Amino acid sequence: MADIIDIDEKRPHKAGQAMCLDCRYEWTAVTPAGTFHMDCPKCQSKRGRWLIDADEREVDKFICTLMKENRALKQLVADLVLNAKERAEET
Numbered sequence: 655m656a657d658i659i660d661i662d663e664k665r666p667h668k669a670g671q672a673m674c675l676d677c678r679y680e681w682t683a684v685t686p687a688g689t690f691h692m693d694c695p696k697c698q699s700k701r702g703r704w705l706i707d708a709d710e711r712e713v714d715k716f717i718c719t720l721m722k723e724n725r726a727l728k729q730l731v732a733d734l735v736l737n738a739k740e741r742a743e744e745t
């Protein structure tokens with residue numbers, strides 16, 4: 655008889671810091687990739703969220719807003735990225 659394989663074990667997993675939006679409890683969560691809503695291990699609320707993902711999205715949104723508001727800043731950021739690349743190539 656064939657062994658039973660748990661399909662969730664074969665999916666890529668993600669580990670990271672999560673926080674409950676209700677009780678602010680923080681824990682290290684491991685879930686199948688693509689999971690965004692987790693059960694809080696402390697209060698059992700469904701409002702557990704990735705801490706890092708939220709931060710990255712907020713930073714992206716912040717940069718997008720700045721860029722829309724200021725084309726000169728967009729040029730400045732482009733120059734900074736170019737400078738950083740040039741410096742990285744020199745070393």
Ligand SMILES: [Zn+2]
Binds near residue numbers: 674675694695698
């Ligand atoms: Zn909680």
